[in-house]
Amino acid sequence: MSTLTYSSPFPPSFVFGVAAAAAQIEGAAFTDGKGESIWDRFCRVPGKVAGGDTLDVACDHYNRFDDDFALMASLGVKHYRLSIAWPRIYPQGDGPVNKNGINFYRRLLASMARHGITPWVTLFHWDLPQALEDRGGWTSRVTVNAFARYADTVVKEFGALVKNWITLNEIRCFTLLAYGLGSKAPGRREGKAVVNQTCHHALLAHGHAVRAVREFGGPGTRVGLTDNCDVSVPVTETPDDIAAAQAWFLDKNEHILGAIHGGGYSPAYLARTGVDAPQVQPGDFDLISQPTDFLGLNIYTATYVRSGEGGEPYEALALPASYPRADSPWLNLVPQAIYWAARMCHELYGHRSIYVTENGCGYDEERVVGGEVVDLHRRDFLRNHLRELHRAIADGIPVDGYFLWSFVDNYEWEDGYGRRFGIVHCDYETLERTPKLSARYYADVVRTRTIL
Numbered sequence: 001m002s003t004l005t006y007s008s009p010f011p012p013s014f015v016f017g018v019a020a021a022a023a024q025i026e027g028a029a030f031t032d033g034k035g036e037s038i039w040d041r042f043c044r045v046p047g048k049v050a051g052g053d054t055l056d057v058a059c060d061h062y063n064r065f066d067d068d069f070a071l072m073a074s075l076g077v078k079h080y081r082l083s084i085a086w087p088r089i090y091p092q093g094d095g096p097v098n099k100n101g102i103n104f105y106r107r108l109l110a111s112m113a114r115h116g117i118t119p120w121v122t123l124f125h126w127d128l129p130q131a132l133e134d135r136g137g138w139t140s141r142v143t144v145n146a147f148a149r150y151a152d153t154v155v156k157e158f159g160a161l162v163k164n165w166i167t168l169n170e171i172r173c174f175t176l177l178a179y180g181l182g183s184k185a186p187g188r189r190e191g192k193a194v195v196n197q198t199c200h201h202a203l204l205a206h207g208h209a210v211r212a213v214r215e216f217g218g219p220g221t222r223v224g225l226t227d228n229c230d231v232s233v234p235v236t237e238t239p240d241d242i243a244a245a246q247a248w249f250l251d252k253n254e255h256i257l258g259a260i261h262g263g264g265y266s267p268a269y270l271a272r273t274g275v276d277a278p279q280v281q282p283g284d285f286d287l288i289s290q291p292t293d294f295l296g297l298n299i300y301t302a303t304y305v306r307s308g309e310g311g312e313p314y315e316a317l318a319l320p321a322s323y324p325r326a327d328s329p330w331l332n333l334v335p336q337a338i339y340w341a342a343r344m345c346h347e348l349y350g351h352r353s354i355y356v357t358e359n360g361c362g363y364d365e366e367r368v369v370g371g372e373v374v375d376l377h378r379r380d381f382l383r384n385h386l387r388e389l390h391r392a393i394a395d396g397i398p399v400d401g402y403f404l405w406s407f408v409d410n411y412e413w414e415d416g417y418g419r420r421f422g423i424v425h426c427d428y429e430t431l432e433r434t435p436k437l438s439a440r441y442y443a444d445v446v447r448t449r450t451i452l
């Protein structure tokens with residue numbers, strides 16, 4: 001047990017950062033030899049993205065990163081989670097490397113170093129090269145092998161500047177939602193067997209990234225996955241409801257966290273998927289289940305669970321319509337999600353270093369008035385979530401860092417530019433940045449290391 005009390009500061013080594021992803025902020029979608037990504041293609045399909053918004057310009061971070069890092073540094077933020085755009089490095093997914101892409105990230109990482117900001121680099125945050133999608137995308141091992149080569153290249157090129165690597169962002173989103181529900185690029189609606197196979201291929205890619213970092217990362221380099229596990233919150237914090245929430249958590253996460261930590265798919269998962277179970281080749285789980293240095297969790301919301309009746313292990317509750325949420329319809333406001341996600345991953349899988357790699361909220365109506373956006377709703381969100389994070393640390397749960405999503409308003413995938421997650425406002429006409437009230441608030445938290 002740590003000795004953190006209600007009002008004490010976060011530990012000195014605790015990392016406070018902000019996060020974003022290449023496709024969502026860079027723009028320059030076809031500049032300096034970058035290849036087309038599946039999102040560049042998908043956003044042009046009528047009806048797929050709100051307002052038909054494209055990623056072509058986004059926040060123009062490609063040309064403005066130096067100013068963005070100056071702003072970040074002025075807020076006292078010293079850690080930034082970014083991603084590298086695979087189609088900038090390999091425009092065709094595999095094939096020839098694009099030197100301009102390498103040079104861009106060299107300049108960007110050098111600028112971060114000048115501003116005293118430590119990079120946390122995600123290798124894949126959904127922008128698959130379209131050329132690989134044309135060869136089957138995540139349904140095919142072609143993509144896994146291309147990713148392995150891409151990971152080798154990136155770790156070799158940037159290993160001297162990057163010590164913290166994140167393999168993949170949110171496997172569920174680029175497999176289940178992208179190949180099953182079709183709401184994310186490439187927008188396919190395949191059956192369960194295909195979807196389960198995309199998930200298995202993603203696990204393999206994760207394993208290759210871990211291998212690449214071990215092989216080429218050099219001393220002191222760390223690597224982990226970022227997962228958006230399904231999170232359960234016990235309705236009451238009693239032993240019965242907690243046990244029910246744990247059982248639900250294990251069930252809902254068996255295909256990703258369960259498989260990684262179990263060294264294979266569980267008998268329960270194989271029974272449940274039956275003929276739709278993924279095809280596994282010998283050696284796959286030697287890669288997938290390699291030890292990692294930390295677990296990244298993207299925490300936004302949760303499901304309330306209580307103990308079941310009549311022998312059921314749990315009961316998950318549907319939320320009433322009046323339950324509070326952000327403007328993102330899926331984003332029900334459940335601050336305890338952060339506490340329980342961390343606690344479950346520590347207790348059920350033995351993780352000893354956990355980072356919240358994303359947490360934040362999306363709203364539609366945020367206007368600059370008198371040089372400021374008064375986003376008290378976001379300040380409230382942050383404060384409530386930081387309280388639960390603090391409680392986790394006080395209970396001895398090893399959470400070592402927190403990255404707020406997001407630094408600046410950006411391309412919210414199928415919701416386009418209308419839905420804003422930033423603590424810095426972006427005017428998409430002028431591309432001007434304006435720190436919101438929540439940015440000032442977060443800066444004060446980071447400076448004092450206390451919840452104000």
Ligand code: GBH
Pocket residue numbers: 021169170173183228298300330358405411412413421
């Ligand atoms: C993260 O995903 C992403 O990593 C980030 O890029 C994104 O901008 C940010 O969060 C904010 O959305 O269609 O009803 O099944 C968020 C996690 C999980 C949110 C799946 C949308 C779909 C709900 N996502 N969810 S549904």
